Amino acid sequence: HQELPLKDEL
């Protein structure tokens, strides 16, 4: 499955 990009913002 397509992994979502990491949430790098606050």
Added chain:
Amino acid sequence: MNIFRLAGDMTHLMSVLVLLLKIHTIKSCAGKSYPCSLCFILLESSSGISLKTQELYALVFATRYLDIFTDFISVYNTIMKLIFLGSSFSIVWYIRRHKIVRRSYDKDQDTFRHFFLVLPCLLLALIINEKFTFKEVLWTFSLYLEAVAILPQLILLQRTRNIDNLTGQYVFLLGAYRALYILNWIYRYFTEPHYVHWITWISGLVQTLLYADFFYYYFSSLKNNVKLKLPA
């Protein structure tokens, strides 16, 4: 990290610090044996801070930072998350529990039923999200909730006769941080391939637009050097 996002995070941090300063001022005032004139004003008039908005923000951070222990991004990211979580929950605690601070809270004016904001945001997050998983739905919920979390505070300001400077600055900084984030999203869209996050962008735009009239009155009061006043 780009300058817009750093400026946005610092502005957001400033808004929290202004609020903590305000709470500290109220606390230190009441500590005095004689109420100084400023203290008297502070203690008598309501603080103008909406507990409802503070509670919504605590919920926003609690649902947004679920990944704080699972996904390590950077030391900066983790520290800022801890600061926002710690400050938002302690501010709610102060206004609810602290024997002195809670006296300056005017619950008769702060009547916005924030439950009516939480439920629609949760339902919307269940329908519109990037992936139907527990963390992703709650993360999306936190974005929708943050967009409307300021409403109880803005409504309280309309009811508050004299908005004191710290409260006005707090709301201004809180609105400015998301406006800076919009610049950050534009910058990242043009510099990073495949950087598209419609849910974040639209939520952030709605959030900033809700401050539009506040910004207008805030800048007018600065320009004309008069007390900030929101029309009822």
